[in-house]
Amino acid sequence: MMVSLPVAAQTDTITNVYIDYNTPREYTIAHITVKGTENLDKSILISLSGLRQGEKIKIPGEDISKAIKNLWKQRLFTDVSVDIEKVVGDEIFLQINVQDRPRIGSYSLKGIKNADVEELKKKLDLRAGIIFSDNLKKKSIEVIRNYYIDKGFLNVVVAVRETPDTTRSLARRNSTLVNFYIDKGAAVKIRSINFEGVSAFTEPMLKHKMKETKERVKFQMDSILRFRSNFKKFGYHPKWYTVPGSLSPVSWYSYLEHFVNLNVFKASKFRRKEFEEDKKKVIEFYNTKGYRDARIVYDTVYREDPQNLVINIKIDEGRKYYFRNIFFNGNTKYPDSLLAKIINIHRGEVYNAHALEEKLFSNPNGGDVSSLYMDDGYLFFSITPAEVRVEGDSIDVELRISEGPQATINEVRIMGNTKTNEKVIRRELRTLPGNKFSRSDLIRSQREIINLGYFDPQQLDVVPIPNAENGTVDIEYRVTEKPSDQLELSAGYGGSNYGLTGTLGVTFTNFSLRNIINKKSWNPLPSGDGQRLSVRVQSGGKMSQFYTLSFTEPWLGGKKPNSLTFAFNRTNIYSYDNGLTYASTGHYFSTGGTVSWATRLKKPDDFFTFEAALTYQYYQIVNSSYLPIFSYDNGSGAGNSHNLNLSLILSRNSLDQVLYPKHGSSFMLSVTGTLPYSRMFPGRMRINYSDTNVTPEQRYKYIEFFKVKFFADWYTTIYQNLVFRASAKFGFLGTYNSQLGLSPFERFEVGGDGISTYSILGKEIVRLRGYDVISPTSPPATIAGAAIFNKFTAEIRYPISLNPSATIFALAFLEGGNTWQNIRDYRPYMLNKSVGIGVRVFLPMFGLLGLDYGFPLDKVIYSSGSKANPNGRINIVLGQEPE
Numbered sequence: 019m020m021v022s023l024p025v026a027a028q029t030d031t032i033t034n035v036y037i038d039y040n041t042p043r044e045y046t047i048a049h050i051t052v053k054g055t056e057n058l059d060k061s062i063l064i065s066l067s068g069l070r071q072g073e074k075i076k077i078p079g080e081d082i083s084k085a086i087k088n089l090w091k092q093r094l095f096t097d098v099s100v101d102i103e104k105v106v107g108d109e110i111f112l113q114i115n116v117q118d119r120p121r122i123g124s125y126s127l128k129g130i131k132n133a134d135v136e137e138l139k140k141k142l143d144l145r146a147g148i149i150f151s152d153n154l155k156k157k158s159i160e161v162i163r164n165y166y167i168d169k170g171f172l173n174v175v176v177a178v179r180e181t182p183d184t185t186r187s188l189a190r191r192n193s194t195l196v197n198f199y200i201d202k203g204a205a206v207k208i209r210s211i212n213f214e215g216v217s218a219f220t221e222p223m224l225k226h227k228m229k230e231t232k233e234r235v236k237f238q239m240d241s242i243l244r245f246r247s248n249f250k251k252f253g254y255h256p257k258w259y260t261v262p263g264s265l266s267p268v269s270w271y272s273y274l275e276h277f278v279n280l281n282v283f284k285a286s287k288f289r290r291k292e293f294e295e296d297k298k299k300v301i302e303f304y305n306t307k308g309y310r311d312a313r314i315v316y317d318t319v320y321r322e323d324p325q326n327l328v329i330n331i332k333i334d335e336g337r338k339y340y341f342r343n344i345f346f347n348g349n350t351k352y353p354d355s356l357l358a359k360i361i362n363i364h365r366g367e368v369y370n371a372h373a374l375e376e377k378l379f380s381n382p383n384g385g386d387v388s389s390l391y392m393d394d395g396y397l398f399f400s401i402t403p404a405e406v407r408v409e410g411d412s413i414d415v416e417l418r419i420s421e422g423p424q425a426t427i428n429e430v431r432i433m434g435n436t437k438t439n440e441k442v443i444r445r446e447l448r449t450l451p452g453n454k455f456s457r458s459d460l461i462r463s464q465r466e467i468i469n470l471g472y473f474d475p476q477q478l479d480v481v482p483i484p485n486a487e488n489g490t491v492d493i494e495y496r497v498t499e500k501p502s503d504q505l506e507l508s509a510g511y512g513g514s515n516y517g518l519t520g521t522l523g524v525t526f527t528n529f530s531l532r533n534i535i536n537k538k539s540w541n542p543l544p545s546g547d548g549q550r551l552s553v554r555v556q557s558g559g560k561m562s563q564f565y566t567l568s569f570t571e572p573w574l575g576g577k578k579p580n581s582l583t584f585a586f587n588r589t590n591i592y593s594y595d596n597g598l599t600y601a602s603t604g605h606y607f608s609t610g611g612t613v614s615w616a617t618r619l620k621k622p623d624d625f626f627t628f629e630a631a632l633t634y635q636y637y638q639i640v641n642s643s644y645l646p647i648f649s650y651d652n653g654s655g656a657g658n659s660h661n662l663n664l665s666l667i668l669s670r671n672s673l674d675q676v677l678y679p680k681h682g683s684s685f686m687l688s689v690t691g692t693l694p695y696s697r698m699f700p701g702r703m704r705i706n707y708s709d710t711n712v713t714p715e716q717r718y719k720y721i722e723f724f725k726v727k728f729f730a731d732w733y734t735t736i737y738q739n740l741v742f743r744a745s746a747k748f749g750f751l752g753t754y755n756s757q758l759g760l761s762p763f764e765r766f767e768v769g770g771d772g773i774s775t776y777s778i779l780g781k782e783i784v785r786l787r788g789y790d791v792i793s794p795t796s797p798p799a800t801i802a803g804a805a806i807f808n809k810f811t812a813e814i815r816y817p818i819s820l821n822p823s824a825t826i827f828a829l830a831f832l833e834g835g836n837t838w839q840n841i842r843d844y845r846p847y848m849l850n851k852s853v854g855i856g857v858r859v860f861l862p863m864f865g866l867l868g869l870d871y872g873f874p875l876d877k878v879i880y881s882s883g884s885k886a887n888p889n890g891r892i893n894i895v896l897g898q899e900p901e
Contacts, residue, residue: 042076048109054116056192058094066092067114077102077110085114093151094119119149123183123193127162129200138165150180150196158198166202170287173203173324207234208286209326215333218309227303230292231329288319288327297331304335308368311336339369342412348419352390357417360387369413374403378417388457391421395454397484397491398422425455428490434497438472438528442548443495445573446470455482455491463495468675470548472528473497474822475675500822501862502527506554506896523554525865531571548572563590579618583631586611591778593641604641606778610634610661625672635661635780637763657715661763661780663723665690673733677825677860678817680741683732690764691724694754707757723761726750739820745811747784750841752805760839765803768792768837770893784809786835787893788852788872789886806844809835818857825860831870851875854890868895 050069052060067085075081082100089098097117104111125144127135141161143154159176166174176198183193211233213221225233297314304312315332322328341363346354361377378401379388391399400420407414430451432443446466448459460480468475477498484491504527509520526543529551533544543551549571556564568585589608614631618624637659666689673682696707705712727749736742749766753759764780769791777783781803786792811833818826834849856870870893874886 042078044074044076044108045105045110046074046108047071047112048106049111050114051103051112052114052116054097055118057118057121063089063114063116069112069114075110089114089116093153094149118192119151120180120182120192120194122146122148122150123185123195125196125198127198127200130202134165138162141165144196146193150194162198162200166200168289168291170205170207170289171202172206172288172327175201175203204325205287206321206325206327208232208288209234209322209328211329211331213331213333215315215335218304218307218335218338224300224303227299228296229299230289231296232286234286288329293319293329300331300333302372304333306370306372308338308340308370309335310339310369310371337411339408339411339413341365341367341369341415342407342409343414345406345414345416346419347416349421351394351396351421357387357390360385360390371403374415378403387417392455392457393459395424395426395456396421397425397455397482398486423489425484425489425491427451427453427455427493428485429492431492431494432497433494435473435499437499437546438470438497438548439530439546441576442470442472442528442546443467443497445576445579447495449493460493465674467495467497469673471502471676472499472548474500476820476822504862504865506864517559519557519559521554521556523552523556525552526550529569531569561592564588574615581614581616583612583614583616585614589778605639607638608778609636614665616667623670626668626670629665629667629669631665631667633661633663633665637661637779657713657719659718659721659763661692661721663690663692673731678741678815678820678827679733679743680735680739681733683730685730686728688727689724690727692720692722695720695722696755696758707755707759717758718762721761721763722754722758723764724752724754725764726752736814739817741815743811743813743815745809745813747807747809747835749782749784749807750805760805762803765805766807766837767803768807768809768835779803784835785893786850786852787831787833787854787856787870788874788891789850789878790891792835792837792850792878804837804839806838806841807835808846808849809833810849823862825858827858829856829858830854831856831872849876850878850886856893858895866895869893870895 047069048071050064050071052063055063066088068088069075069081069085086098086100089095095116096119097115099115101113101115102110103113122144124146127138130138138161142158144158148154155178159178162176163174179197179199180194181197183195208231211221211225211228211231213224216224297317301312301314312333312335315334317329317331319327319329342365344358344361344363346357349357361374363374363377377386379386387401388399398420399422402418404416404418405413406416427449428451430444430447430449432440435443447463448466449456449463453459460482464478464480467473467478474497477496479494479496481494481496482491483494504523504525506521506523509518511518526545527550528545528547529549530539530544530547531549531551532547533539536544539545549569552566552568554564554566556562565588566586568583570581570583572579572581574580574582587608587610589606591606593604610633612631612633614629616627616629619626619628639657639659667686668688669684669686671682671684673679673684696705705716707717728747730746732744734742751760751765753761762779764782766782766784768784769786769789770783784807786809811831813829813831815827815829818828830853832851832853834851836845836849838844852872852874854870854872856868858866858868860866871890872893873890874888876886878886
């Protein structure tokens with residue numbers, strides 16, 4: 019029988035020839051052509067079909083059907099067919115017809131915020147020119163849905179519309195415009211979280227452990243009273259007080275517990291991943307309280323309505339267990355008694371495997387068993403806790419120890435230092451070749467590298483590479499350089515009376531003096547030796563000019579951490595009349611220098627440093643009636659003063675890093691003094707300084723005083739990167755001669771931001787946020803500054819970014835401070851207090867920038883007669899954190 023088969027898309031149809039189905043015939047493929055594709059390689063398509071020129075096929079048969087199926091599997095086409103162009107004897111000519119799937123010309127996301135668009139484009143695997151297959155469409159929709167579901171928008175709807183891209187050329191006429199229309203809907207909130215089977219703890223306790231899965235805020239008095247009864251039930255008997263608006267006394271503890279669990283700062287959105295993690299935290303909490311068999315039997319999450327979820331969790335608490343006996347096995351280096359003292363877990367204590375592991379491996383403050391061994395070179399040490407017996411509610415634990423040999427440090431390699439010379443890093447290391455391995459030395463070396471300030475602390479990696487065969491270890495310090503030099507630049511114009519104003523300051527923290535004559539090392543200045551060079555010029559136009567220059571060599575001689583610093587300063591301040599001429603009426607000149615030497619101590623520990631500094635300052639004051647300082651009232655109004663003093667400073671710094679310390683402390687005790695000239699030289703001893711006829715030039719030609727200061731800072735981590743800082747500062751200025759009186763030089767001034775006030779006469783400015791400069795009132799100050807001050811600060815800090823290119827953190831503070839003229843009036847508890855918030859930004863090129871907004875809590879009347887602004891005061895921090 020002879021039949022003619024019609025053309026049909028997506029079928030195994032052969033056309034243009036009569037086929038006798040009753041008599042299959044074998045043909046040789048003479049030629050294959052491809053028609054319909056514009057973007058794909060035709061030879062590859064022929065290869066994918068499985069048909070080969072010169073091969074024999076049967077028609078009718080399975081060969082053509084198989085070729086069509088092979089092309090459909092590629093998911094590249096909307097239509098596939100095979101035609102027979104002609105038959106010549108036993109040779110057959112085939113034509114493969116395909117229709118390409120559309121390709122993406124461009125795509126867009128409609129109905130959402132630009133921020134979401136940017137985030138989704140990073141997640142979607144879409145770009146112009148790729149085939150927009152059904153599978154890719156489904157995958158894209160799923161990515162968008164999951165993005166919003168993770169944010170708590172469970173009702174999100176995504177629709178896709180494809181339209182031909184008419185803007186493309188004929189060569190790309192099969193491209194399509196893909197538009198995703200997104201309606202994220204309202205966020206689905208968690209209305210309630212309910213626990214079943216709970217008797218050991220209250221529901222609020224368990225909800226508090228779920229850090230990311232929170233209920234809607236609901237604050238009802240009946241729930242507070244219910245919490246109170248629960249806490250009373252479990253034996254809590256805190257003090258009582260009455261909540262405003264309530265007639266019943268309520269437990270402060272239960273009120274606080276309820277407040278902590280209120281969802282004030284966390285969104286009550288449901289996220290499956292976070293929910294699974296929170297369930298683990300609940301079980302971990304049970305485990306830490308002795309319920310080692312606690313488990314979640316099941317949990318259900320269901321919609322109460324389109325906007326609200328209810329979560330039910332059933333818990334099998336199991337019984338509460340206690341430690342009974344703890345045995346040690348395999349220890350030869352240290353006796354059981356010492357190890358038991360470190361673990362410090364006694365018979366009858368609640369069983370807590372996590373606390374035991376911390377005592378064995380990971381106490382953040384050290385003092386665990388692992389640290390004991392590894393600090394003595396036992397790098398290959400291991401300890402495995404095993405529960406060997408469980409009887410009733412008691413558990414025996416055996417600690418199986420494998421001490422291994424002591425490891426010796428073989429090689430210490432430093433990688434990644436592209437700018438800093440290797441010797442600058444090596445001299446800070448405690449891990450030296452040939453020494454026994456010590457974990458504490460490793461941690462200390464890491465801290466010292468961070469505190470250099472040249473490397474990114476987030477990318478610093480310390481890698482011990484053990485060699486068990488020979489009992490050695492190689493250590494690699496992998497560092498990443500970061501910008502550390504700083505630039506300070508500002509400019510302005512104050513008119514013809516003032517002229518140009520501004521500041522130009524540069525600080526090179528990794529300078530190299532020895533390469534200053536090497537032209538190749540100037541990029542832009544020679545660097546890499548860890549020296550510090552700072553130059554700063556500040557101009558207030560005609561009114562004032564300030565110049566400072568300093569240079570520090572931190573390792574004098576290169577063998578020991580002995581630093582040498584040279585510093586120079588010059589200050590010019592002028593006073594002018596207020597007439598039309600604006601002529602100069604007086605001036606204040608100050609010129610000085612400092613040479614200081616410091617060394618790192620070994621006792622009590624090597625966090626201590628000692629510094630000695632010799633300073634000379636020369637003052638020239640002419641007719642200073644327009645300046646906020648005392649005047650040489652000697653007819654001409656001019657005078658000179660000399661200040662030669664020696665400072666001895668003892669300090670200790672164990673902060674873990676410079677920019678954003680998370681733990682550690684620092685303190686500084688300094689004693690500064692001049693010679694007691696009025697009691698040393700016969701000529702000056704004959705002067706009766708109580709005589710009012712003694713001129714200021716006679717009284718202060720050779721400045722004499724002694725000064726004591728104490729500063730302390732302490733940091734600790736509250737939770738993750740949330741840090742608490744406490745600070746105390748004290749200063750006292752004394753005199754050797756009561757007749758001479760208190761020197762007008764070297765006084766303390768508290769208040770302001772520490773940068774907007776001239777530091778003249780050696781005055782030390784101590785900022786107090788929320789207040790302007792506070793003058794002592796008992797007795798009233800006739801000369802700016804005070805003899806005594808103290809200040810206390812408490813801060814909470816949280817980082818916004820710890821990226822070394824822009825370290826940013828926010829803070830909230832409570833602080834108080836005050837000044838006094840003499841020790842008789844000193845009242846350390848009489849403080850001017852303030853609260854407020856602030857932000858700090860550290861940019862490598864510009865240093866520290868900060869802004870604080872402080873609210874005064876006490877009524878203060880300034881020397882000008884004005885009062886402290888109850889609405890608060892903005893303080894600015896530039897360049898460095900003021901005292």
